[in-house]
Amino acid sequence: MLKDINIGQYIPGDSPVHRMDPRVKIILTIIYVVLLFVINNFYGYAISSVFIILPVVLSKISIRYLFKGLRPILIIILITVLFNLFLTEGEVVYRIGSFSITKEGIRMAAFMALRLIFLITGTTLLTLTTSPIDLTDGIERLLNPFKRIGVPAHELAMMMTIALRFIPTLLEETEKIMKAQMARGADFESGNFINRAKNMVPLLVPLFISAFRRADDLAMAMEARCYRGGENRTRMKQLKMSAVDYAAFAFTALLSAGVVYTRFFFH
Amino acid sequence: MNKTRNMILVAFFIALTAIGAKIEIPLPFVPITLQVLFVFMAGILLGKKLGALSQLLYVAMGLIGLPVFAKGGGLGYVFKPSFGYLIGFILAAYVIGLIVENRELNFKQAFWASIVGLLVIYACGVPYLYYILNNIMGVNITPYGAVKAGMLTFLPGDIIKILVVASLTPQIHKRIKPFIENKRM
Numbered sequence: 001m002l003k004d005i006n007i008g009q010y011i012p013g014d015s016p017v018h019r020m021d022p023r024v025k026i027i028l029t030i031i032y033v034v035l036l037f038v039i040n041n042f043y044g045y046a047i048s049s050v051f052i053i054l055p056v057v058l059s060k061i062s063i064r065y066l067f068k069g070l071r072p073i074l075i076i077i078l079i080t081v082l083f084n085l086f087l088t089e090g091e092v093v094y095r096i097g098s099f100s101i102t103k104e105g106i107r108m109a110a111f112m113a114l115r116l117i118f119l120i121t122g123t124t125l126l127t128l129t130t131s132p133i134d135l136t137d138g139i140e141r142l143l144n145p146f147k148r149i150g151v152p153a154h155e156l157a158m159m160m161t162i163a164l165r166f167i168p169t170l171l172e173e174t175e176k177i178m179k180a181q182m183a184r185g186a187d188f189e190s191g192n193f194i195n196r197a198k199n200m201v202p203l204l205v206p207l208f209i210s211a212f213r214r215a216d217d218l219a220m221a222m223e224a225r226c227y228r229g230g231e232n233r234t235r236m237k238q239l240k241m242s243a244v245d246y247a248a249f250a251f252t253a254l255l256s257a258g259v260v261y262t263r264f265f266f267h
Numbered sequence: 268m269n270k271t272r273n274m275i276l277v278a279f280f281i282a283l284t285a286i287g288a289k290i291e292i293p294l295p296f297v298p299i300t301l302q303v304l305f306v307f308m309a310g311i312l313l314g315k316k317l318g319a320l321s322q323l324l325y326v327a328m329g330l331i332g333l334p335v336f337a338k339g340g341g342l343g344y345v346f347k348p349s350f351g352y353l354i355g356f357i358l359a360a361y362v363i364g365l366i367v368e369n370r371e372l373n374f375k376q377a378f379w380a381s382i383v384g385l386l387v388i389y390a391c392g393v394p395y396l397y398y399i400l401n402n403i404m405g406v407n408i409t410p411y412g413a414v415k416a417g418m419l420t421f422l423p424g425d426i427i428k429i430l431v432v433a434s435l436t437p438q439i440h441k442r443i444k445p446f447i448e449n450k451r452m
Contacts, residue, residue: 009334026331033342073343080404087407120343127332127341135331155274160328162278163285167335170282174290193299197427200301204431205438208308211279212443219272227271 022138069124154230310363351395355388
């Protein structure tokens with residue numbers, strides 16, 4: 001009943017891309033996404049492909065993992081391509097029955113598919129090369145300047161970290177309760193939908209109660225160790241920008257200029 | 268209420284929502300996940316602010332690429348026709364929390380609050396579905412088609428989930444009371 005769960009797509013490694021400061025990686029990913037929406041012709045894609053291919057090569061991550069990231073939206077890409085291919089009006093190139101493929105349709109379909117593929121590949125690369133802890137750490141540091149307007153940067157990052165940490169624990173708990181109830185005769189796998197939903201109750205009541213109990217224990221443990229939020233906290237691992245980070249920024253600036261150029265001066 | 272504990276509870280509901288997306292009731296053709304059930308429970312048990320915060324962070328984490336959504340995560344989710352429901356979760360948790368605030372958590376309260384929450388989810392999800400299908404994916408669908416695909420097919424299942432929520436609420440509330448009326452503060 002529980003789908004097999006892969007928690008985290010992160011692939012540990014020791015490449016320059018892995019070692020980059022997570023803050024820089026997040027900012028560059030955002031810039032990359034914005035650039036994809038600036039692009040309005042295929043020259044732009046040619047440039048942005050450099051933007052994605054270089055880090056992929058440097059990170060030494062197998063292309064297989066990037067394709068895996070594309071799988072969830074494969075259907076969306078397919079539908080987009082098919083509909084654009086057949087339903088865009090223009091110069092007819094090929095005809096199948098009452099459907100016709102137009103030149104504009106082919107262009108549009110390729111353009112939309114490329115945008116989606118580039119978008120997903122780029123953001124997948126971020127999660128493939130950055131551990132969840134580094135990611136939340138980076139987010140906390142990036143949100144720090146907004147503390148002044150009342151954004152609780154540390155608390156938000158802490159909640160994300162705790163959530164990630166406890167997904168496997170609570171999942172295990174769910175499985176354990178399920179087995180315990182099955183041993184007492186609960187039936188999760190037969191009957192019609194209404195019955196199955198009803199049978200969820202003996203699973204969910206203990207699950208919620210144990211979550212509240214665990215939260216209480218954890219709060220007590222944290223307070224016993226004098227946890228009081230991010231103020232005056234010192235870190236064992238300091239985030240530091242290195243030469244790779246500065247190089248990546250320079251590289252991005254160059255490519256961004258290129259993309260903007262193709263948008264306004266090539267048609 | 269205690270600040271550290273609230274923070275942890277929000278984190279736990281993020282985790283539970285992520286798990287809810289992955290518990291599925293196997294049915295022929297359309298397997299149904301329990302995700303909305305956890306959204307409703309977040310609103311009911313955590314209240315408007317913390318409930319909505321847990322859903323907001325859940326969505327934010329998924330978009331960043333942390334693996335909490337039904338199928339991984341990542342920015343590409345924004346282009347999924349179903350992303351509107353995720354936005355709806357945030358508002359629904361808030362609205363449900365608002366309704367049950369300062370009221371006794373019995374079957375009836377939980378039921379009607381969840382019904383309103385469900386309507387909020389549809390109100391966000393269906394127009395989003397319609398927009399993405401028509402404008403991003405280029406699939407032509409009529410407004411009625413969007414309502415049919417995005418709401419009517421899910422309605423019976425969601426109502427049953429609400430009934431489960433409503434019968435869970437008094438049982439759980441009774442037993443977490445000692446944790447809510449905090450002994451230490």
